[in-house]
Every structure is written in C-alpha cells, then in structure tokens.
Amino acid sequence: MAKEFNDSNFQADVLDSDQLTVVDFWAEWCGPCRAIGPVIEELSKEYDGKVNIGKVNVDNNPQVSMNYGITSIPAILFIKGGQVVDKLVGAQPKGNFVKKIESHI
DSSP: EEEEEETHHHHHIITSSSOOEEEEEOOOTOHHHHHHHHHHHHHHTTTTSEEEEEEEEETTHHHHHHHTTTSSSEEEEEETTEEEEEESSOOOOOOOOOOHHHHHO
C-alpha cells in the first residue's frame, strides 16, 4: 500500500531514504488525481521493498507542497538521495511511471 507522506514525516521517510521515492501530490477534489490513485497503489505493491512509493495530500500538507513549488496536480516527483531526479505532471499511463522508476533504481 502507498504510504502517506506529510509535512512531519517527509524529511525522514522521503529525503533521508536511501531508496528511490515516488511521491504523488494529490487532493480529494482532483479528478485526474483519483484516476491515477489505483496506478500508484499497483506500483507500491509491485515495487515493494525496492522503491518507496507514497502520496502527499496537498490540502493537508501545504509546507511540503510549497517547498517543491507544486502548482498543478497530480504532480509526481521521483526523489533519490534527497534530490528530485524526475517529475511527471497530470494523469499518466502506468507505463510512463514504470519507465521513470526503472531508469532511476
């Protein structure tokens, strides 16, 4: 299951992680966000133990969203070693996520 990242655990669970972390910035009211939700869940199961995958609700966690300049959602950041190494914006097919993940693990 995808993890819930928030303002208080983001440093420890994402930035300090030694694994690639995929972070889905989303909101309840966002249709495209809800559309890719199942894809994020599938990826979290498929890459369990290899890639850290989770979500940040932008309405509940404004600090993390602001830190990364999130202005459009869904926005998916690929973070490794505390740095953003890739990004996807908008609803995407699963294959696009897999390509990005595979290129960074």
